[in-house]
Amino acid sequence: MDTYEPFLRNFILFSEMSDSDLIAISALLESSSSHNGEIIFMQGDIGNNVYFIKKGKVKAVRNNVNGDEQILEILQPGDVFGEVVLFGIDEYPATAIALDEVELVFLSKTRFKEYFTANPQIAWGMLRVMAKKLYRAQRKIENLGLKDTRARVATLIIDMLIDFGETENELVLDINRQEMANYIGTSRETVSRVLSDFKNEDIIEVNGNRIFIKDFSALKEWT
Known part of the structure; x- marks a missing residue:
């Protein structure tokens, strides 16, 4: 592959990468789709992939011991989810469910780590992803608690x-x-x-x- 799909520039993780780097990572990406209400992965599943939303919306939820659902966040095109598996967490901490017709691209944890090691410049993009998620979490804590x-x-x-x-x-x-x-x-x-x-x-x-x-x-x- 000697090109990359322009939508990759919509992701904070990839937005400042060179064309050559985007071409390289495009060759590693796989695609999938999910229908409205379809579960992409379950809370507690072994985390094998990091997902990027190309189209549609996804909700991340956790269920307590009584089965009650708590929505953690609603994700849209340009968002990343499942990235926690890159940082020593073996299981997905939440369930991801499609809210409409969803198109995803994903990268296996193993391939992502290999690329990360060979291309440490992607670390800045990942820090920006985590900062955005931290900001959202702080906003939600403030909303719930105060x-x-x-x-x-x-x-x-x-x-x-x-x-x-x-x-x-x-x-x-x-x-x-x-x-x-x-x-x-x-x-x-x-x-x-x-x-x-x-x-x-x-x-x-x-x-x-x-x-x-x-x-x-x-x-x-x-x-």
């Missing part, structure tokens, strides 16, 4: 609008009310009530899984 449920819902809507919004004011959700509740550590009834309150206050308009922000400033005040 804010009331109204603020949590408002923060979730704004964060998802920034990441996934179709326009600057309109968001189509890939998760249902229960999943929203799981993401911010509350109940489905509470999420529905807060959305209804925001709607009654003329802050948002809700139509099924579509949310239109009518008063962004008012919503922002609750975060």
